[in-house]
Amino acid sequence: MNILVITGSPHKNGTSSYLADSFIKGAKESGHMVSRFDAAFKNVHPCIGCNSCLENDGTCVFKDDMQELNPDLLKAEAVVFVSPIYYYDINAQIKAVIDRFYANNSTLKGTVKKAALLLTYGDETEESAEGAIASYKGMIKYLEWENVGIVSAKACYILDDVINSVYPKQAYELGKNL
Numbered sequence: 001m002n003i004l005v006i007t008g009s010p011h012k013n014g015t016s017s018y019l020a021d022s023f024i025k026g027a028k029e030s031g032h033m034v035s036r037f038d039a040a041f042k043n044v045h046p047c048i049g050c051n052s053c054l055e056n057d058g059t060c061v062f063k064d065d066m067q068e069l070n071p072d073l074l075k076a077e078a079v080v081f082v083s084p085i086y087y088y089d090i091n092a093q094i095k096a097v098i099d100r101f102y103a104n105n106s107t108l109k110g111t112v113k114k115a116a117l118l119l120t121y122g123d124e125t126e127e128s129a130e131g132a133i134a135s136y137k138g139m140i141k142y143l144e145w146e147n148v149g150i151v152s153a154k155a156c157y158i159l160d161d162v163i164n165s166v167y168p169k170q171a172y173e174l175g176k177n178l
Contacts (some may be wrong), residue, residue, distance in 0.1 A: 008094025
């Protein structure tokens with residue numbers, strides 16, 4: 001299976017990157033092909049809703065790193081979104097990428113794809129993740145993709161918090177059993 005992992009964290013050795021690594025390890029051990037797009041280290045212009053892509057076969061007016069991501073996105077059989085939560089939702093870096101799905105909407109919507117969500121956040125209540133989870137569920141419902149799992153890693157403010165938790169194993173198992 002071709003799996004695309006899209007991360008949003010600007011911390012290369014942060015909590016959500018650690019979960020992404022755990023997921024990828026499990027997926028690769030099961031023989032899946034995995035590509036990773038670290039949005040925070042890429043140049044992705046936010047969508048401006050100009051609709052030029054609708055008039056030009058999905059070609060966006062912005063020539064940025066989405067050109068690198070789009071081939072992997074279109075061939076992926078599973079897309080995994082990995083984000084830290086800074087303020088009650090996925091972070092801006094990954095949101096900019098998701099908004100740019102608009103250019104490929106007619107190709108993405110209704111295709112057979114699996115999707116998963118991995119989140120990390122410092123708060124100790126699930127309330128902090130509710131916005132991100134609701135947005136994810138709404139998006140995949142619209143796209144008609146299958147949700148295969150959510151790992152919501154609460155109380156993971158620093159790397160040691162996530163390392164010493166059950167969440168890396170959950171992410172690993174999700175990747176392994178996909």
